[in-house]
Amino acid sequence: MKVAVVGGGPCGFYFARLLKRSRPEVDVELFERGPEGATWGFGVGLGGRTMKEIEDTDRPVYQAMIASMRFTRTQIIHLDGEAFTLEYGAAAGAISRLRLLEILAFACRDVGVKLHFGTPVDSAAQLDGYDLIVASDGASSRLRQEREAEFGTKRRILRNRFAWYGVGRPMEPMALIFRSFEGGTFVAHYYAYSDSMSTFVAECDEATWYKFGLDRMTDEARKAVMERVFATELDGAPLVANHSIWRQFPAVTNAHFYSGNVVLLGDSQRVAHFSIGSGTRLAMEDAAALHQAFQQCGSDVAAALARFEEIRRPGRDTFGEAARRSFEWYEDVARHMRQPLMPFIHEFLTRTGRISDERLRTYAPSFYDAYHGRRQGEPVA
Numbered sequence: 001m002k003v004a005v006v007g008g009g010p011c012g013f014y015f016a017r018l019l020k021r022s023r024p025e026v027d028v029e030l031f032e033r034g035p036e037g038a039t040w041g042f043g044v045g046l047g048g049r050t051m052k053e054i055e056d057t058d059r060p061v062y063q064a065m066i067a068s069m070r071f072t073r074t075q076i077i078h079l080d081g082e083a084f085t086l087e088y089g090a091a092a093g094a095i096s097r098l099r100l101l102e103i104l105a106f107a108c109r110d111v112g113v114k115l116h117f118g119t120p121v122d123s124a125a126q127l128d129g130y131d132l133i134v135a136s137d138g139a140s141s142r143l144r145q146e147r148e149a150e151f152g153t154k155r156r157i158l159r160n161r162f163a164w165y166g167v168g169r170p171m172e173p174m175a176l177i178f179r180s181f182e183g184g185t186f187v188a189h190y191y192a193y194s195d196s197m198s199t200f201v202a203e204c205d206e207a208t209w210y211k212f213g214l215d216r217m218t219d220e221a222r223k224a225v226m227e228r229v230f231a232t233e234l235d236g237a238p239l240v241a242n243h244s245i246w247r248q249f250p251a252v253t254n255a256h257f258y259s260g261n262v263v264l265l266g267d268s269q270r271v272a273h274f275s276i277g278s279g280t281r282l283a284m285e286d287a288a289a290l291h292q293a294f295q296q297c298g299s300d301v302a303a304a305l306a307r308f309e310e311i312r313r314p315g316r317d318t319f320g321e322a323a324r325r326s327f328e329w330y331e332d333v334a335r336h337m338r339q340p341l342m343p344f345i346h347e348f349l350t351r352t353g354r355i356s357d358e359r360l361r362t363y364a365p366s367f368y369d370a371y372h373g374r375r376q377g378e379p380v381a
């Protein structure tokens with residue numbers, strides 16, 4: 001069997017690695033348009049459950065990742081001058097996106113995947129002769145675009161604007177800042193992902209975008225505005241840019257997971273909104289599920305792709321709905337910010353429908369106790 005994986009993001013590398021490791025006789029090639037050792041973005045968050053799944057599936061990759069991750073349980077949520085510190089029940093981990101890709105590229109080479117960097121693939125027609133084509137080429141997938149009718153692609157462009165920056169020091173504890181500033185509404189989400197770097201995602205609503213004239217500014221000038229809005233948190237540190245283009249989020253979904261021998265994996269299948277911090281996790285879970293399907297169906301590509309969709313659709317649908325509820329909440333963030341701090345945080349934590357008030361007791365115990373007016377540790381009933 002000959003397999004072409006297009007896109008060296010988390011899911012492309014991970015699927016290539018898993019397949020080649022378990023089926024050395026399969027010819028697995030990965031085509032990445034960018035050069036090796038470069039990528040967009042900064043650090044990404046990966047929860048404990050995700051890491052457990054990676055540990056169960058691929059221990060060497062897990063060990064390399066763990067050694068490069070930073071964990072925390074604490075997050076401060078700020079709302080216009082007031083703040084509450086949450087202690088989560090489980091620790092959240094973060095890793096540099098570049099480091100994660102280095103680990104996965106190494107793991108691919110280690111098992112014999114042929115890696116072709118600086119090699120864009122813009123059409124499945126370029127890959128004649130491959131039995132399986134994996135479209136792991138991200139949110140703007142070219143392979144998906146050439147078959148949108150077959151995949152049943154739907155696209156909604158959100159109104160809020162955002163950019164992904166870094167900061168050259170560990171900003172701890174991690175925080176979410178909701179700030180009304182000179183008549184505008186701004187949000188920042190930051191966390192440390194190494195001893196020397198933090199991720200810093202900045203966002204504003206559409207009214208703010210035009211009110212501040214951000215639509216007419218360069219990205220450099222927009223960065224300067226964010227440095228002014230979040231001056232207290234940055235404390236003199238500049239925002240670091242890495243392809244940090246201000247944009248609107250494309251909420252892309254596809255009715256079908258595959259068409260012929262082309263399968264959509266990760267963001268090309270469904271772009272997970274960054275506010276649920278799960279896109280990398282979902283992409284890697286897709287990779288593990290596609291691998292599992294091939295374990296079960298051998299080299300029968302049609303059967304494996306049908307099995308992949310069967311395994312993955314329920315989880316993807318659940319997370320897709322959670323992501324939709326989350327971005328709808330952010331699209332209306334100025335209205336939500338009119339509440340007092342504690343109901344605001346409660347609404348924020350339960351916005352996706354995945355965390356019920358009951359689940360908050362274990363998910364965010366310090367907040368649950370404070371919100372329900374109890375001292376920590378005091379019996380609930």
Ligand SMILES: Cc1cc2nc3c(=O)[nH]c(=O)nc-3n(C[C@H](O)[C@H](O)[C@H](O)COP(=O)(O)OP(=O)(O)OC[C@H]3O[C@@H](n4cnc5c(N)ncnc54)[C@H](O)[C@@H]3O)c2cc1C
Pocket residue numbers: 006007008009010011012031032033034041043044045046119120121122136137138139141142163164201265266267268272274277278279280281282283
């Ligand atoms: C601001 C922001 C913050 C985020 N924070 C988090 C977070 O905290 N936690 C988390 O889990 N997720 C986060 N995500 C989401 C996460 O980055 C994505 O969901 C994840 O990268 C998807 O992985 P992927 O492998 O599907 O695609 P990608 O990582 O996008 O990789 C696709 C690859 O394909 C390559 N490619 C594209 N076109 C071609 C072509 N024609 N030929 C060859 N190669 C091509 C690209 O160069 C790229 O390397 C965030 C996203 C954003 C925007």
